[in-house]
Amino acid sequence: MKLLDRAACALLLFCGAAHADPVTKESDFVVHDFKFRSGETLPDLRLHYTTLGAPHKDRHGHVDNAVLILHGTGGDGHQFLRPQFSGVLFAPGGLLDPAKYYLILPDGIGHGKSSKPSDGLHARFPHYDYDDMVAAHYALVTKGLHVDHLRLVMGTSMGCMHSFVWGETYPDFVDALMPLACLPVQIAGRNRMWRKMTIDAIRNDPAWANGEYKDQPRAGLRTAADMLMIAGAAPLPMQKTWPTRDAVDSGVDEAMNRYLTTLDVNDLMYQVDASRDYDPSPKLGLITAPVMWVNSADDFINPPELGIAEKEVTEIKRGRFVLVPLSEQTHGHGTHTWAVFWKDRLEELLKESEPKR
Numbered sequence: 001m002k003l004l005d006r007a008a009c010a011l012l013l014f015c016g017a018a019h020a021d022p023v024t025k026e027s028d029f030v031v032h033d034f035k036f037r038s039g040e041t042l043p044d045l046r047l048h049y050t051t052l053g054a055p056h057k058d059r060h061g062h063v064d065n066a067v068l069i070l071h072g073t074g075g076d077g078h079q080f081l082r083p084q085f086s087g088v089l090f091a092p093g094g095l096l097d098p099a100k101y102y103l104i105l106p107d108g109i110g111h112g113k114s115s116k117p118s119d120g121l122h123a124r125f126p127h128y129d130y131d132d133m134v135a136a137h138y139a140l141v142t143k144g145l146h147v148d149h150l151r152l153v154m155g156t157s158m159g160c161m162h163s164f165v166w167g168e169t170y171p172d173f174v175d176a177l178m179p180l181a182c183l184p185v186q187i188a189g190r191n192r193m194w195r196k197m198t199i200d201a202i203r204n205d206p207a208w209a210n211g212e213y214k215d216q217p218r219a220g221l222r223t224a225a226d227m228l229m230i231a232g233a234a235p236l237p238m239q240k241t242w243p244t245r246d247a248v249d250s251g252v253d254e255a256m257n258r259y260l261t262t263l264d265v266n267d268l269m270y271q272v273d274a275s276r277d278y279d280p281s282p283k284l285g286l287i288t289a290p291v292m293w294v295n296s297a298d299d300f301i302n303p304p305e306l307g308i309a310e311k312e313v314t315e316i317k318r319g320r321f322v323l324v325p326l327s328e329q330t331h332g333h334g335t336h337t338w339a340v341f342w343k344d345r346l347e348e349l350l351k352e353s354e355p356k357r
Contacts, residue, residue: 022052029049031045036132040126045109047106047115048106051104064355066150068104068106068154069103070106070153072181073275074111074271077107082337088339095347095350104145108137108162109128109133110270110271116270117267122266129276134162152349153166156336157301158182163179164179164280171288177290178345178349181296181299183306185279190300194230199272202217202269205217213265216263229256284312284316284319289318290352291320297324302333
């Protein structure tokens with residue numbers, strides 16, 4: 001995604017590159033012969049990443065300050081360089097000041113500058129899922145960056161779901177988890193419905209041509225973009241930002257034009273479908289690290305009235321669930337990237353999980 005104006009960004013599920021005030025480094029790590037859970041293999045899986053700060057080792061030689069921050073569906077690591085996130089957390093003296101922490105912002109498989117269908121394989125690209133994405137990030141952290149322990153894993157939306165997978169799969173590797181804007185259960189109900197509608201709209205467009213299109217299939221892309229806009233919407237801020245019919249019509253047209261010029265439908269379909277077999281609920285008891293789980297009350301994708309979070313958090317040994325109240329200042333599902341709403345909770349988590357020296 002490209003940078004969107006404030007009105008569109010408040011409405012859309014995906015947002016991309018933005019302000020990059022902190023000093024960053026970018027690079028690629030290639031995993032050779034990466035085997036996906038589907039049985040497919042990619043000879044060279046490219047994982048792009050951005051880092052801030054530098055690793056620090058304790059007296060035993062173990063890295064003790066690495067923080068992995070995971071983006072949402074359709075995003076990339078750059079989204080955390082926006083002022084509402086980095087300006088609050090990465091600033092000098094901030095909770096995640098790069099002078100103290102080694103911050104790792106990867107682009108997941110199929111996203112950003114990492115390997116993805118639009119690189120050339122199109123619909124022949126391996127059908128990755130969330131377990132594959134977490135396994136790839138583990139390879140990046142351990143083999144690419146030589147980090148043997150993580151002080152914190154936090155993530156937004158899809159990255160939130162990845163945080164739960166991390167806690168179950170590598171329970172001794174992480175000191176603390178902060179999932180933002182998700183539920184640790186199978187994708188079902190309305191959440192699966194809008195995803196299936198998105199996928200079906202692309203596949204049922206004859207111009208998709210089984211993924212071998214030369215030009216983006218417009219009908220499928222338009223419907224997919226409609227679904228994304230609805231999924232990212234929040235009533236109160238939308239009403240405030242677009243208080244008239246004409247304002248809404250203009251804003252939607254502008255957002256649609258941006259989608260039509262930035263999205264690749266194969267990439268999008270793979271991104272949305274990657275959640276198909278996600279369901280960490282049976283193994284939540286395996287998570288040993290403290291968990292500070294934050295959702296927002298105006299989240300279309302994870303509506304609080306389902307009552308799922310309150311039930312599932314009881315399965316996590318050291319888990320806490322916090323719901324950010326609805327207001328004209330929250331941003332629906334996108335509240336996850338506005339650190340002002342939950343930075344105090346992050347501070348609590350970092351204090352609670354501080355390793356004993």
